[in-house]
Amino acid sequence: MAKTANKMQPTDVDPEEFIDQVENATRRADAERMVEIMRDITGEEPVMWGPSIIGFGSYHYVYESGREGDAPAAGFSPRKANLVVYLMNNFTEQHSEKLAELGPHKASKACLYLTKLDKVDEDILRFLINDSYEMIKEMYPDQN
Template identity: 50%
Template structure:
């Protein structure tokens, strides 16, 4: 069975954020780090070379594949900031998303250009709902 490509690492979150080229994106990354720490109560951990994650869960598919992954997180990418909200896969957050502001959404990934484009209190609520859902669905042993 192949392992997840994206694994938790011991890399420094702050060193990763400091290396973000755009000063504005770096500032938004620090703000997201603080927001996610406050909302989840978790410390940030680097997942792979470019994702800052908070909390983790263990999954096991019917196929037998299993592994660990972050519960919520973000990555300040060149094109946009990716916000990972795994609880969105199984929940209808359309009402909250309609109040968020300028964004794009895929299955479990929210894309924003900058925090100034969105309602941060709505983002906090999305993070909390997604995090709480995943903690309930995948309780720690």
């Protein structure tokens, strides 16, 4: 099977300039705070991935299917409807008790959707981000 590459790549866009363009003031403030939180957890500087994801660190993956690419080790996106935090697959199963205490949110396989950062428990959010980041670092130990 031919290898397929991930189309998501880091860009030269300044994350601060991207955040400054977010129309919703609450979402913009939440994005600024998320940069602080993720920088603190990862020790990495923010980098834009594609047109709307702010990532911290990176890793290279190769799936059994042959699909491969690079992805941020931690990341989020200030979307119009939600602040989307990207976490390792199946975090909902691993941390159902923590999620029950997080505050208002929605979740999918690898995304945590928040409407307002000040409505969730930041310690639990930090735990979830750190756990996901550490898991990626364990799975891909020789990478940034």
